[in-house]
Amino acid sequence: MMVNTKSGARLIVDHVSKHFGETPVLQDVTLDIPAGQFVAIVGRSGCGKSTLLRLIAGLEEATNGSMNLAGSLIAGIREETRMLFQDARLLPWKSCVDNVSVVMKSGTREQALDSLRQVGLADKAEEWPSVLSGGQRQRVALARALTGTPSLLLLDEPLGALDALTRLDMQGLIEDIWKERLFTAILVTHDVSEAVALADRVILIENGSIALDIHITLDRPRERDNDFVYFERLILDRLLERNSGERKHARDVVYSI
Amino acid sequence: MWKKLINSRFAPAYVPILILIVWQLLGQFEWISSRTMPTPLKVAEAAYKLTISGDLFRYIWSSSQRAFIGFVIGGGIGFLLGLLNGMSQTANRLLDSTVQMIRNVPHLALIPLVILWFGIGETSKIFLVILGVFFPIYLNTVHGIRSVDSGLIEMGRVYGLRRSALYRHVILPGAVSSILVGVRYALGFMWLTLIVAETISANSGIGYMAMNAREFMRLDVVVLAIILYAILGKLSDTAAKLLEQALLSWHPTYVRQKSVKRRGTQ
Numbered sequence: 001m002m003v004n005t006k007s008g009a010r011l012i013v014d015h016v017s018k019h020f021g022e023t024p025v026l027q028d029v030t031l032d033i034p035a036g037q038f039v040a041i042v043g044r045s046g047c048g049k050s051t052l053l054r055l056i057a058g059l060e061e062a063t064n065g066s067m068n069l070a071g072s073l074i075a076g077i078r079e080e081t082r083m084l085f086q087d088a089r090l091l092p093w094k095s096c097v098d099n100v101s102v103v104m105k106s107g108t109r110e111q112a113l114d115s116l117r118q119v120g121l122a123d124k125a126e127e128w129p130s131v132l133s134g135g136q137r138q139r140v141a142l143a144r145a146l147t148g149t150p151s152l153l154l155l156d157e158p159l160g161a162l163d164a165l166t167r168l169d170m171q172g173l174i175e176d177i178w179k180e181r182l183f184t185a186i187l188v189t190h191d192v193s194e195a196v197a198l199a200d201r202v203i204l205i206e207n208g209s210i211a212l213d214i215h216i217t218l219d220r221p222r223e224r225d226n227d228f229v230y231f232e233r234l235i236l237d238r239l240l241e242r243n244s245g246e247r248k249h250a251r252d253v254v255y256s257i
Numbered sequence: 258m259w260k261k262l263i264n265s266r267f268a269p270a271y272v273p274i275l276i277l278i279v280w281q282l283l284g285q286f287e288w289i290s291s292r293t294m295p296t297p298l299k300v301a302e303a304a305y306k307l308t309i310s311g312d313l314f315r316y317i318w319s320s321s322q323r324a325f326i327g328f329v330i331g332g333g334i335g336f337l338l339g340l341l342n343g344m345s346q347t348a349n350r351l352l353d354s355t356v357q358m359i360r361n362v363p364h365l366a367l368i369p370l371v372i373l374w375f376g377i378g379e380t381s382k383i384f385l386v387i388l389g390v391f392f393p394i395y396l397n398t399v400h401g402i403r404s405v406d407s408g409l410i411e412m413g414r415v416y417g418l419r420r421s422a423l424y425r426h427v428i429l430p431g432a433v434s435s436i437l438v439g440v441r442y443a444l445g446f447m448w449l450t451l452i453v454a455e456t457i458s459a460n461s462g463i464g465y466m467a468m469n470a471r472e473f474m475r476l477d478v479v480v481l482a483i484i485l486y487a488i489l490g491k492l493s494d495t496a497a498k499l500l501e502q503a504l505l506s507w508h509p510t511y512v513r514q515k516s517v518k519r520r521g522t523q
Binding site for chain 2: 057059077079081082083085087089091092093094102103105128130144148
């Protein structure tokens, strides 16, 4: 395993807004994420959650406000921030191990292989990405993200395109690596149960601002028991804008159709 | 039996062989006058005699040399300019419409001008080949670079690949398949241009051999020249295909081919 001296970084998002032309996408978002916390951002599609992640990654500039990572202002792409995209974005013309080593500043092939070993793909090192399954590609992408010992890992719905079983596997893998490496992690997802399974804290974004910010106080590893369902329902109810009384009514409507 | 014949690796040769046989028979029984078309055997005889005298190889050599030099220069310029215009929006705005204007002039229409400029020596023929191969490679290089997946470029930027590394690892490899399409087109244009240039003015080369033979009504040599062009064209296309297989071994099409072959040998 790689030596890991760095750990997570604290991220402060300070009154950030983002407009695309005249359309506001994010409005006055303020967040303080302590080092090493696993945060999940959920919300309907188009609510601005991916935009927030891209701002944090330095891929786009905020219209107003500022962001601060480990004490310094975010003004562009930073080396200690790594991102996992929804599609794995592996270079199809490089073997798996080369896909990992190409982003390493001063790495050897050995280190790249180590990284692949950590995600359980050492035996696929010489294969082209095109012959891998979706889950395997995402694992190579994870190995690539981990080579630089990032202090902040951004996950932009990386499991969205995977089948249910592979997704559970990947969730376990991400959780294990996060526990071992102690980086700060921000996961954007539309899957509430994934958010509850992985995150210390779930932030719900609605129409470009934070609508809900709750800490998930469940022990790890998490079982899908009553407490789990409690959190899941709490978030879903808020997301679907219904309260307990209304839900019964909503169900009646569904049945009557 | 039928299946075996069709699946044989010689299957692409069946039709040409059949044509040769029919052609020979038609000529032999004087169904086609030997003044219209010599028989394949006569052509082979001419080839043999020219080989013995050494002329044949001298002609092939000087034609291939022109083709190669023109291809390297024209392809090189096309590739570099394509690279520039593909990468820089400013360069593209300044240069592309000029290039497109020149492209729309049939380059063979420049032959009178080229002869006035460079005479009938090597330079004029190489110049025409350069013009012929430049455009397909230029166009496909620009297109290849433009069509590299923007997600991959963004990934490269997030992972700290700066200018030169980004081009080397992401943009160029992404453009290769398109550039190779340009190469195959360019090879076609290369021979086409050369044939025309050599028949108009030359004192060596396959085109010269054909024109010279025409003066003496040596139809067998004329047909031989045509066949030589066909063979050379096919050879360069095969070379381009091999290059494709080597450079695009990651591509799903070729990956699949590899696994099929592996299964076949087991």
